[in-house]
Amino acid sequence: MKTISLILLLGISIFANDSAHEFAPSKECQKCHTQIYDEFYGSMHANATVDKDVIHKAVWNKQVVMTKTEQYSCGKCHTPTADNLDKMLKPGEKAMPDAANATHQEAISCAYCHRIEKIEEHKQSNTNIISKTPKEYYGAGRSSLDSPYHKIKTDENKNFKNGNICVGCHSHNVNKAGLNLCSTNVNSEMNEANCVSCHMPKVEGSFSSIIETKTHAFHGFAGAHKNxxxxxxxxxxxxxxxxxxxxxxxxxxxxxxxxxxxxxxxxxxxxxxxxxxxxxxxxxxxxxxxxxxxxxxxxxxxxxxxxxxxxxxxxxxxxxxxxxxxxxxxxxxxxxxxxxxxxxxxxxxxxxxxxxxxxxxxxxxxxxx
Ligand code: HEC
Ligand code: HEC
Ligand code: HEC
Ligand code: HEC
Ligand code: HEC
Structure with a gap:
């Protein structure tokens, strides 16, 4: 019995913690974080869905046809703010990508990333644990005060400073045959550079329209598609x-x-x-x-x-x-x-x-x- 409950527990933790599954739309951040929003809007994170990324769509379509899949397990990383993410990930359920569902179209949203509290390591792929408090965002601690719109929590979350915030989705993705499809080699991280310092370099322009700063972290996520x-x-x-x-x-x-x-x-x-x-x-x-x-x-x-x-x-x-x-x-x-x-x-x-x-x-x- 003990082994069964352990497997069950592990099984559950591979999926999302769904009590935390409501996110402020990214559009809500635009007013005060205009430049960051514009960069993000054009990035692959904002466009990671079946409806917006034709390459992702092509591979997904092929899988649906060849394996008769009716469960969009890709949602774990491609549409993590989906309001039915649990169904996308629980064995036996059915849940397909839905262009008419606004929570799918949010893709990897502002609030999602900024609510990643910690990252659990798993063999197949890691899991982001999302904080249960909406409108309370983690950051690298660049703010001097709380914003009138949301709370800022920086002290206890080092992942934003050391760049590990990305490895919940980017570390590895192992298929059923045990093959690692995509690895960022996180264990050989360089001394000073990390995911964030290379892919989100500091660029000119204020990070909020309320308090002027000279620079902000680039949110267009430089990569193979863009920038x-x-x-x-x-x-x-x-x-x-x-x-x-x-x-x-x-x-x-x-x-x-x-x-x-x-x-x-x-x-x-x-x-x-x-x-x-x-x-x-x-x-x-x-x-x-x-x-x-x-x-x-x-x-x-x-x-x-x-x-x-x-x-x-x-x-x-x-x-x-x-x-x-x-x-x-x-x-x-x-x-x-x-x-x-x-x-x-x-x-x-x-x-x-x-x-x-x-x-x-x-x-x-x-x-x-
Ligand atoms: C009404 C204006 C307003 C809105 C809307 C707003 N913010 Fe902010 N935000 C601010 C202000 C002001 C600061 C703090 C600036 C400072 O202290 O220099 C801030 C700071 C932040 C920080 C900085 C954390 C750090 O590193 O210290 C993050 C992250 C953040 N906001 C995320 C968001 C997200 C995500 C949204 C949308 C869901 C959002 N904000 C919407 C005004 C706003
Ligand atoms: C563990 C997280 C994770 C899961 C689950 C996942 N992906 Fe991805 N996917 C990524 C990441 C991260 C990238 C970006 C990698 C890169 O650019 O090298 C990506 C990129 C892609 C790309 C390249 C897209 C482009 O525009 O170049 C395709 C195609 C893709 N994924 C298909 C899928 C499909 C289909 C599924 C579900 C069957 C899936 N992925 C599930 C994390 C994931
Ligand atoms: C919720 C999962 C998730 C998180 C967290 C995440 N990513 Fe991604 N990332 C993806 C997926 C999925 C793609 C592929 C999107 C596509 O091509 O459809 C991607 C694509 C990218 C790309 C490729 C962009 C391009 O133009 O080709 C870069 C670079 C990237 N991510 C960097 C980062 C960095 C840096 C962080 C941490 C600050 C991060 N990601 C956090 C899921 C994630
Ligand atoms: C893929 C994850 C990811 C997404 C999506 C994302 N951010 Fe960030 N954001 C970060 C990281 C990591 C930092 C810390 C960068 C640093 O200062 O080193 C950051 C920093 C910030 C800051 C602090 C100021 C700065 O420039 O350092 C603000 C404000 C912010 N983000 C707002 C937003 C808003 C608004 C959106 C959506 C329009 C958004 N973020 C989307 C990961 C993300
Ligand atoms: C020293 C700088 C550096 C560091 C550190 C770094 N990268 Fe990269 N990354 C690059 C370069 C250079 C490329 C290739 C050029 C490009 O894709 O635009 C790249 C490409 C990528 C791509 C696109 C690959 C593809 O096939 O589409 C993703 C996704 C990515 N990096 C994510 C990450 C993540 C996540 C981390 C942290 C675990 C990370 N990178 C750490 C420099 C860096």
Missing amino acids: SDMLSKYVNISITRNIDNFIVNIDNRSSHALLLHPARMAVLKISVSRDAKTTELEKEIFVRVIGKDGEPAMPWMADSVIKDTMIQANEKRAVKREFKLQKGDKVDVILGWFLVNPKALESLELQNEKVATEFKVFKKESFSF
């Missing part, structure tokens, strides 16, 4: 010229792999200009392909990593090209990515979606010899 230019300083590109060849060095100074989601494909393009002629050299591809029996497979089917050439955390990757550089040559290097690996576009029916098919330039460098 990646804010992160390019964490990846250095240099060239070593040898007698018969040259090497492009990519130094990833972030605490996790260059890209994390298995749908991605990063590409390094290299060209050499000599006099009026430009020669394109072979591209280098960086991917982490998940699959089954040696073939690529969808995340819920995959049981292994079948190929991993992604640039890892703190890795310095050397890409060699057998090309003899001469004085006067110029080497142009472009590092960028496709959000969806072109090989997967058709099976996901995303071939006509710009966001999935366009090449996103992350960093460009030119080297003259």
Whole structure:
């Protein structure tokens, strides 16, 4: 009997603590936190739902068709403010994403993040424990006084200061076969940098319209979709010229792999200009392909990593090209990515979606010899 009650308890804690499941809409914050709201509104956190993110929708649709799923378990991280989140997560229930339900459309809202009290660690994925007090928000302690609209609690919650607030959703996501689909490698955190300092850097502009501050934490959440230019300083590109060849060095100074989601494909393009002629050299591809029996497979089917050439955390990757550089040559290097690996576009029916098919330039460098 003891083991059963333990399993039950663990089972329950994987889900949401639903007594806390009402959140102020993000729109309510706009009046006083205008700049933060505008940044957030365009971010992937505000757009993580099936209705707003076509890539998420494509993978979800595929799962519904292939496994006859009627439970949107993705809601745990993609629509955590849903008023029926418990149904989305409890075995045996049915709950699908609903465009007409305003609590689904809130996605990862202001009040949700700012009410994360603590994070429970679990094998499959972590769980955010939400404070039961509405209109009482945690922060990194930047305010000098309480706001007329809500209370501010900062003392006992260190997660906002040390950046751990993100790992309830971003640490890992392990599927039924035990394969980790997406990991930010939280255990190899760097000394000073953390999720928040890299992805929410301080930018100009006041954080509230009531008390002026010079800067605020960027709430557009720089990442693979948006504002990646804010992160390019964490990846250095240099060239070593040898007698018969040259090497492009990519130094990833972030605490996790260059890209994390298995749908991605990063590409390094290299060209050499000599006099009026430009020669394109072979591209280098960086991917982490998940699959089954040696073939690529969808995340819920995959049981292994079948190929991993992604640039890892703190890795310095050397890409060699057998090309003899001469004085006067110029080497142009472009590092960028496709959000969806072109090989997967058709099976996901995303071939006509710009966001999935366009090449996103992350960093460009030119080297003259
Ligand atoms: C009526 C104006 C008003 C509204 C509406 C409002 N806030 Fe605030 N908020 C403030 C003021 C004022 C401060 C404190 C500024 C200071 O002391 O410098 C503040 C501070 C904060 C902080 C700072 C915590 C820290 O680091 O110290 C957070 C987080 C916050 N608000 C979240 C929210 C959220 C989430 C919403 C919407 C659900 C919201 N606020 C709506 C006025 C408002
Ligand atoms: C444990 C939390 C968690 C759960 C559960 C989860 N996701 Fe996600 N998902 C994330 C995070 C975090 C990202 C962002 C990762 C990144 O950008 O590398 C993401 C990103 C994605 C993306 C990429 C979206 C884009 O626009 O590029 C897809 C597709 C996706 N998830 C599909 C799903 C589906 C389908 C489900 C449910 C079957 C699901 N996820 C469940 C956390 C989760
Ligand atoms: C409630 C779960 C949750 C929390 C908490 C959370 N995220 Fe996310 N995050 C997601 C999901 C889901 C996505 C993918 C959205 C999509 O593409 O549809 C995402 C996407 C992102 C992206 C990719 C953006 C892009 O443009 O591609 C970044 C960067 C990110 N999150 C950083 C953070 C940081 C930093 C924190 C902590 C301050 C954080 N997240 C907290 C769930 C969460
Ligand atoms: C994914 C989680 C997440 C979401 C969503 C989010 N915040 Fe924040 N917010 C943070 C973190 C983390 C900090 C602390 C940043 C720091 O100061 O290091 C923060 C800081 C703040 C601050 C303090 C001032 C500052 O710039 O440091 C205010 C005010 C605030 N947020 C309001 C909002 C409002 C309003 C929204 C929605 C429009 C929102 N937040 C959405 C995570 C989030
Ligand atoms: C030293 C800076 C640094 C730190 C620390 C860091 N990141 Fe990143 N992150 C990057 C860079 C650089 C990229 C790649 C460029 C991009 O996606 O725009 C990236 C990309 C991402 C992406 C998009 C990946 C994808 O495939 O879509 C997510 C999500 C993300 N980081 C979340 C996190 C979280 C959560 C943490 C904390 C556990 C974290 N990062 C810590 C620099 C950092």
